């Protein structure tokens with residue numbers, strides 16, 4: 001079976017934390033591909049500030065140079081709230097010969113018990129969890145069935161989040177090198193988040 005990682009998120013915007021997490025998971029679990037999947041409406045947080053099309057274009061630009069990375073728009077196409085259980089059922093129908101690994105940071109690992117249909121979800125895929133500054137992963141507090149579905153991977157800790165980037169831009173501060181150069185240029189070209197050259 002082909003092993004594929006899914007990196008889901010709002011990507012508002014995509015940043016180096018996302019890319020390093022995906023690369024660490026790919027390397028440590030021998031994933032043949034990692035699919036970056038922008039959500040339409042995230043299940044449990046604020047709706048993204050920029051359009052799905054622009055978030056997808058930034059993700060596509062950021063992943064273009066990596067032979068194993070690609071951007072998929074399955075959740076943007078479906079619309080509505082992007083519950084992972086619905087997406088994974090669709091993906092398993094489309095790709096019956098693929099083993100799915102959903103890549104998440106520590107904040108999301110702790111949150112897994114609240115995910116829609118989590119018990120069923122743990123039978124459909126595995127998670128790869130990564131530490132993230134500001135969120136201490138508390139695996140021991142999770143029900144055993146969820147703990148058993150989480151595989152750990154190591155990455156250089158990156159204290160970058162999309163909200164930090166949006167906050168810095170609105171304060172007139174630089175976000176250069178927090179996002180790939182192509183994403184920085186895209187944000188400047190489109191004036192995203194009110195960024196100034």
Ligand SMILES: Nc1ncnc2c1ncn2[C@@H]1O[C@H](COP(=O)(O)OP(=O)(O)OP(=O)(O)O)[C@@H](O)[C@H]1O
Pocket residue numbers: 008009010011012016017018021103104105106107108130131132133158159160161162163164
């Ligand atoms: N710096 C990071 N290190 C490890 N994982 C990360 C990092 N940033 C984001 N992730 C993970 O990437 C996934 C998608 O994150 P998302 O697109 O919501 O970005 P975010 O930076 O958390 O956004 P925001 O600050 O707007 O909440 C989540 O599983 C999240 O835990």
Ligand SMILES: O=C(O)c1ccc[n+]([C@@H]2O[C@H](COP(=O)([O-])O)[C@@H](O)[C@H]2O)c1
Pocket residue numbers: 007008009010011039042043044045082083084085108114115116
């Ligand atoms: O399905 C759920 O209930 C669910 C709850 C929280 C997060 N997720 C998914 O986890 C990924 C990261 O979430 P977020 O909020 O950090 O962008 C993204 O693909 C979300 O759709 C999914």
